[in-house]
Amino acid sequence: MTEKLYETMSHLATCKATVVSCERSGEGFDLILDKTVFFPEGGGQPSDVGTVNGERMSEATIRDGIVHHFVDREFTAGEEVECVVDMAVRFPRMQNHSGEHIVSGIIHRLYGFNNVGFHMGSKDVTLDIDGELSDEQIRNVERLANKAIAENVRVTVHYPDPDEANKIEYRSKLDISEGLRLVEIEGYDMCACCAPHVERTGEIGIIKLLEHIRYKGGTRIHMLCGFSALEDYHGKFRELSRISEMLSAKKEECADAVENLKTQLGDTEYKYRNIVKAALLAKAENAERTDGDLVFIVSGEFRDGLLELVRAAVPKCGGICAAFAGDDGDYSFIMGSNTVDLREKSAEIRSALKAKGGGSPDMIRGNSAATASEIHEYFNI
Incomplete structure (x- = not known):
């Protein structure tokens, strides 16, 4: 040993x-x-x-x-x-582990739920609770956990014999007949644990519950404590400062500034889509009527407007109306026709134009790896 x-x-x-x-x-x-x-x-x-x-x-x-x-x-x-x-590695882990005990102990005492999973990762600490906790309950747990830090209570290790252990209420009851190690955080938690912990809760510094989600019928909590929480804060504050500078907004007003930017972007996208639609409809209107096929090849920015273009141009041709958007080797396409069964012809089109896709007898869509010259050659244009 x-x-x-x-x-x-x-x-x-x-x-x-x-x-x-x-x-x-x-x-x-x-x-x-x-x-x-x-x-x-x-x-x-x-x-x-x-x-x-x-x-x-x-x-x-x-x-x-x-x-x-x-x-x-x-x-x-x-x-x-x-x-x-290397205490620069161990001590933050001690802070995180002791903080997790406090949080789990408070949850168990207040709400009767158990910690059924614990993982200390490189970015945060994860604990799984076997019951669902509300946002308000999580905030209450965090407040009480930091109160425990402010009280700077003692953290004590006990090695009870089997008879003594049977008389003690503690979390994570394990089937151990000897060598049981209990970590007590005075007034907050008593838990079986093998890891090193801080000696007083004040050493933890801060406990921050980062986020919580519903998980397997319970709650998964991501948290950080002490120096790890401080590093997380530094990183997020740096990012917030960058965003604040880019938006020319105060840090506390960044969310509103982003919301305004999203609204402006939505308006711009709406106007842009209308411009694209108008440009494609103009192409359809200017196309000459033909008994044969009608082909349009446009740049990739017009991909979202192909359907409107085909619908507007199909009445002007007696064959297939085909619209391609993109560049050689990477085209999106939609084809429509009032006279040709495109579903029957789709196998031929896929082979000739290196295409994938399908659809109905009067309309098919997909992607093509053909070049513009190969498209023109297939349609004899």
Whole structure:
């Protein structure tokens, strides 16, 4: 068994340890020590990273009570080494994990729901609750969670024996006969957990519930705490500042400015569509009547107006009215006719014009990889 210093001293960043064994594992080595400050992956939290005698320790795992450290070089059994945890990585994780306990504890106490899923990712912390929470309830949870931070209450680790454990109310009851580790946040939560936590809630700094969605009959919450929340705020504030500058609007007025811009854009698009429609209808009106086929090839900006063009021009031809929009090798098309069964002819058209599509006897549509000259050649124009 490895002596796990991280279980009782979460702020301890260094220790001296003795090498028990070191064996080749993949491209590195599996190092086992008599004691360790490195938390192995578990309970939804990634493992610590750091160094052993200055060499990178990239991951720690635990099997049968033994912590395995994955390092880049070999060490000798019996050798004394210095272990150093990267606290710039661990401490924000401690903040996030302790914050999650507070949030889950409050939800359980107020609404009776349980945390049934927890994941600490690179961008946020995700927890799944087995009941639906309203917007108002989420705001209440966030307010109370930050109240817990302001109170700076103690976070205590307990190791109750089985008899004591049976008398304690705690979340995440596991089928453990011995070695149960309970993390208590005074007045807010008691939960079985293997990870290092802050010593007082004030160390968390802030708890921010970023968003919540309905998920599998319950609620999925995305949240951040402490330095992670601060980094998230910095990033979003930078983006808001950029948007504010682009819109020439105050930061607190950006939403209204975007709404106005959307309205203006909608008006512009409406006017543009009318201009496109008028231009295509003019083409149809100016086309000479023919007993044969009538073909229009226009630029891609007119794609949305092909239907109006074909409908207006079909009466002017005795064959097929075909309208193409785009460039050589990438055309959208619509074809209509009052005299030709286009559904029967579609196989021939697809083959000749490298096309895909289909439709009804009087109208087909699709895409073509043909060139303008190939289109003209097919229609003998």
